[in-house]
Every structure is written in structure tokens, then in C-alpha cells.
Amino acid sequence: MTDEEEKVICDFYAKEFPDTMSFDDVSTKLDTLNNHPHIQRLRRIFCDNLVFALTEGFVKYDDTSLVAYEGSLLKLVYENIEKLDKDSYFFWAFYYYLKKQYKKCKDNIHKVCSEKLKQGVLNEDGVLDFFLVPFKNAPNEIWDFITDEVKSVKCEAGIPEFCDLISLYYRSNDNDVVVDALLSFIQKYPNYKSPNEMLGYTYYNMSMWNNAIACFEKVEQEYYFFMSDIYWMLAWSSGKIKKYADEEKYYRLSYELAPEMQFTLNNLGYSLYKQKKYLEARDIFKQCLDAEKDLPCASNNYVRVLIALGRNGDAKKFINSGKFKVAKAIRDRVKKLDNHNARLKKCDVAVEPDIDDTDSTEKVTIDIGIKRQQFSNEKLLEDELTARIESGMPVFGMNLKVYKRKGEYGRQYIIPVGRLDLLCEDTAENLYVIELKKDSGYDDAYEQTAQYLDWFEKSGKFKGKKVYGIICLNNPTKELISRVHNDKRMRLFEYQISYTEL
Structure with a gap:
């Protein structure tokens, strides 16, 4: 297929299947185009989108996370790959991997590598897109096979070592070993992007906030594993070093990409609160309460912001309603206040915030399935x-x-x-x-x-x-x-x- 023909097909897909169309609707419409001369190519484009949505949604796969997709995204992945020709080797490798039919998975991985051998040099993007991201935290049987296959293909400098690095990253239980391996690789191959992402994640779990921030800043949206999680980790790390303006910025970016992510909205509100942007913070916490989201932190913080705004009567009324659970220390504090409600102004009232992170924010655990030792x-x-x-x-x-x-x-x-x-x-x-x-x-x-x-x-x-x-x-x-x-x-x-x- 020529580049011009490929462009025509991609333009047709973009026109017929806009981003606003649901995956279910795309799948149904594709079934009506079975006689289209390029139906296989169209369905491969769709399968690529499905696999991207599935793989980017997980940092790791496990039976629990995949079961959550049964009847929806995972089902669509299975159904649409089953309609592809058998020479769509990558998709069939992924299909058999999810089905835990590892022999068939490896057969198709070998065919993917044979195809790549004919197409030129395999680079970091290719290795990540075709192997390391979709087959993340695979069992040793698959991981070792992928590593050996990739090493047999013509590739850019560092790819064999990169595969070994990924293998160590998912297998080691020692942070010192992982950090040392990542830093050594970055020193030798500074143009690779994803090791900075993995190193940032490791530093984040080690509570080395400034190091995590520096690593994620190098990635600059060219992320492979974490998507909105990078912004979440940047936000949490920035808050820990009291860079509240950066914390707010990154929580907003994370919420824009993944509004469903737990505690993003509450933590954004608390960042505003720490910056004395009380009116904005109040609106954020009210949004959480209306959606019954990010509780009980949001309810604690809603009372805090009411106190900061001088709305003592509103704080008492909220607590007395009993609709939401509020920490005892905050309830006791409100009892001592009068019933006065200060007049709200367009600008925030300059009251020093009562900062107590213990019941105000939550850290999201981003799990890759490895529990590592942390200190030497x-x-x-x-x-x-x-x-x-x-x-x-x-x-x-x-x-x-x-x-x-x-x-x-x-x-x-x-x-x-x-x-x-x-x-x-x-x-x-x-x-x-x-x-x-x-x-x-x-x-x-x-x-x-x-x-x-x-x-x-x-x-x-x-x-x-x-x-x-x-x-x-x-x-x-x-x-x-x-x-x-x-x-x-x-x-x-x-x-x-x-x-x-x-």
C-alpha cells in the first residue's frame, strides 16, 4: 500500500468514525462495511485505538483489572481482533497474551519481529508500542521471549540493553538496584525518553519529590506508561515541596485528562485552599460533595474553607445536617465558633489556612505490581x-x-x-x-x-x-x-x- 493510499484510508476513517463516536458505535458501524475493499485496514485502525485505550488504562495487568472491562472494552478488543486476518500478527499476539495462550502469543511475536526486520531499524518508539507497553509486566516466559526476539532484529543503539532494563524494572524488588540501572542507562543513552518516566515513578514511590519532578519534566508529554498519572505525581510531589502554584497547575492538567481519577478534584481544591483562594476552593469542594466524590477529605475541607471565609453559621449547619462525615477535631473546632456568617466578597478573605494534610488529601497509589525495598x-x-x-x-x-x-x-x-x-x-x-x-x-x-x-x-x-x-x-x-x-x-x-x- 502506497503512502497516498494509506492517507486516503486514514482520512476516510477520520471522517466516518470521529473521536466523539463511542467504541461500541464504531464497532457496529464497521460491521456494516464488511464489503468495503479496505475493511481490514479500517478495522486494524480501530483495533489499534482499542489496544491503546486498554494498555494506556493500566500500568499493569492483573485478573482483577481485566475483569472490570468484561462486557465492555475488553470484549470489544476480543471481538474485533477475531475479525482480523491472521497476518495481523501484533493484534493476534496481544489477543493470545490476554487469553494466556502463550505459545500462540510467542508465535505471533516472532512474526511481528520478522516483519519489523524487513521494514528497517527498530527504535525506542517501536519497541514500546509493539512490545513493552502492551505486554507490560508479562510473565517471564513472554518477557524473555520478547527480549530475545528484539535482540535478533536490526535496531538502534541501546535497544538490547533497554529490553534488559525493562525486564529488571518489572522484576526487581530493590529500589536501589532499579535506580542504579535506570541512571546508568540514561547516562549511556540520554536521548531515550521512557527511562526518565520510569525513574520518576521510582523516585515518587521513594518520596524523593524533587528528583521525581525533574524526571517527569524531561518527559514533556511524551509519556508511555502513565498518561494523566504523570501530572498527578507531579502535583503530589509539588505539594510536598510546597510549590503550591505548580501543584494546582498539575492537578488541573490531570483532571482535564482523567476527571474520573480519585482525589484529583479534592486535592486540587486543597491546593487552592493552601494558596488562600478560598472562593475557588469552596466551589471545588462543593462539586465533590454534590457528586459524593473524594469523601471524607472533601467534607473536611469544605468545613475548613467555610471557616476561612468566616461562614461559621454555614459550617455549623453543614455539620449538624449529618449528611457527610467530618473529622472530630474539625467538629470540635466548629462548636467553639459563633453563628456569624461574614459577607462574602468578590476577592478571597485573607484568613490563614488551617493546614492539616492528615485528613485533607489522599495519595493515589499507582501500582506496577512490584513491592520494593527502599533504603541503603x-x-x-x-x-x-x-x-x-x-x-x-x-x-x-x-x-x-x-x-x-x-x-x-x-x-x-x-x-x-x-x-x-x-x-x-x-x-x-x-x-x-x-x-x-x-x-x-x-x-x-x-x-x-x-x-x-x-x-x-x-x-x-x-x-x-x-x-x-x-x-x-x-x-x-x-x-x-x-x-x-x-x-x-x-x-x-x-x-x-x-x-x-x-
Whole structure:
């Protein structure tokens, strides 16, 4: 089929089956076009839309999530693939995968790869679209087969390692191992998009909010796994670092893409509340209550915003109605108020918000089916130092802040020659490469830090910046102390943990 013929068919599909048409109606109408000369191509376009809707709706597949689609989307997927010719290998591979007929699934995966071999180089988009997204968290039998098949096809640099990375990502139960593998791959293949998405998700689950934000900012809507979830995670992470304007922006984007997602609307309202946009917040919480959505957080927050607006009488009336459950602490607070209702103005009343996240917002769990361990000794040291810096406490005798630009955050910062524990800057924007070690058993600490400093001094990106190195560990060797003291670019610090009886 020529490009012109393909365009004609796609234009016909767009005209006959607009985006406003439901999947059920599209399927029914396609059945009336069985004599159309290009019915197979038209149905493949529709199946592609169905598979996209199904695969993008899940971060993982399991029996519970698929049962939820029985009689609707999943049924349409089965029915329409069954009407395709047997040479529609991708769709039949997906069909047999969902049916758990793995031998037939693998036969069709092999045929997909054979087709791709004839069409040219397989790139990141192709691997993701045809294999990694639709067959996400597949059993080892399918995953290993896909990896071997893809490696047999002509592909762009990094694809074999990328397949191994995905396999590790879904199988490992150790966050440190996953983060290290993702960072190593990104360092070697910086043009790949999806590893940043997976790394952002991992950081999000590790409560490393700034790192998660930086990773998701790099994706810039070119997401493969999470869709509206990226905006949700960006919103939650922004709220955790008290960037409330960004939190509001991302909750709005998430709600625009997926209004059905739980707690998006309530958390948006609470973000407005924290910014003292009380009238807007009240309307959001009222919308939640009318739809009986995001309870009980929305009911707690509705009372909070009424108090902030000076509408004490309305708050009492709402609680006394008993229609919605409200936290005891909030009910007790309302009892002490008078019955006065302040006059509402066009602008919000400047009352300090009563911020209590414990019963105000909910974090949505985005599950890929892996429960991972979270902490190593060095990560605890890194956590503690980062927390001190971000709180504004002086460290190493200086006032530093973690280096931060859009899509970049100085914790676990990647440069071509390695990965920095922390990249910080002072008030004069001088840079500090901070290398943390849990003990003295690291003879390469000096060489590693010196290599990083050499790279910064030669880098065009950081041209004109002064850069210094700080090594922090426990019980440094005399040799390390001597080498650092002989390099004017570096300083050495020892951390200690002590227990004192009082």
C-alpha cells in the first residue's frame, strides 16, 4: 500500500468514525462495511485505538483489572481482533497474551519481529508500542521471549540493553538496584525518553519529590506508561515541596485528562485552599460533595474553607445536617465558633489556612505490581544531608542549596563521566560536587571526585562557574586526608554517629 493510499484510508476513517463516536458505535458501524475493499485496514485502525485505550488504562495487568472491562472494552478488543486476518500478527499476539495462550502469543511475536526486520531499524518508539507497553509486566516466559526476539532484529543503539532494563524494572524488588540501572542507562543513552518516566515513578514511590519532578519534566508529554498519572505525581510531589502554584497547575492538567481519577478534584481544591483562594476552593469542594466524590477529605475541607471565609453559621449547619462525615477535631473546632456568617466578597478573605494534610488529601497509589525495598545506608546519609540543605540549615560551614533547573535536580545528578550524589550551589552560584560514602572502605573517593571536577571545568554548559568538591565519609584513611589536602579544589569532612547517655 502506497503512502497516498494509506492517507486516503486514514482520512476516510477520520471522517466516518470521529473521536466523539463511542467504541461500541464504531464497532457496529464497521460491521456494516464488511464489503468495503479496505475493511481490514479500517478495522486494524480501530483495533489499534482499542489496544491503546486498554494498555494506556493500566500500568499493569492483573485478573482483577481485566475483569472490570468484561462486557465492555475488553470484549470489544476480543471481538474485533477475531475479525482480523491472521497476518495481523501484533493484534493476534496481544489477543493470545490476554487469553494466556502463550505459545500462540510467542508465535505471533516472532512474526511481528520478522516483519519489523524487513521494514528497517527498530527504535525506542517501536519497541514500546509493539512490545513493552502492551505486554507490560508479562510473565517471564513472554518477557524473555520478547527480549530475545528484539535482540535478533536490526535496531538502534541501546535497544538490547533497554529490553534488559525493562525486564529488571518489572522484576526487581530493590529500589536501589532499579535506580542504579535506570541512571546508568540514561547516562549511556540520554536521548531515550521512557527511562526518565520510569525513574520518576521510582523516585515518587521513594518520596524523593524533587528528583521525581525533574524526571517527569524531561518527559514533556511524551509519556508511555502513565498518561494523566504523570501530572498527578507531579502535583503530589509539588505539594510536598510546597510549590503550591505548580501543584494546582498539575492537578488541573490531570483532571482535564482523567476527571474520573480519585482525589484529583479534592486535592486540587486543597491546593487552592493552601494558596488562600478560598472562593475557588469552596466551589471545588462543593462539586465533590454534590457528586459524593473524594469523601471524607472533601467534607473536611469544605468545613475548613467555610471557616476561612468566616461562614461559621454555614459550617455549623453543614455539620449538624449529618449528611457527610467530618473529622472530630474539625467538629470540635466548629462548636467553639459563633453563628456569624461574614459577607462574602468578590476577592478571597485573607484568613490563614488551617493546614492539616492528615485528613485533607489522599495519595493515589499507582501500582506496577512490584513491592520494593527502599533504603541503603548511603541513601539514609544522602536523605539526611539533603533534608538539612533543603530546610536552609548550614552544612559544611556554608549555606548551600541543591542545584535545580527545569528537568534537572542535583541529587543523583548524571554527567557523562559518572553520577554525583549531590550537586549544590552557594549564593554566588559556585558549584559543589558532594560525594558521600558510608565508611572509609572506598579508596577511589578522591579519584572519583577529581574526575567529576575535571569534567565540570571543561564543560561548556557550566563555563565560567567555579566548582569545588566535598567528600564526606566516616573514618577517612590518612592517605585520603593527604590527597584531599593537596588539592585546593576539595575539602574533606567526617560524619559521626554517637549515642550519649543523659
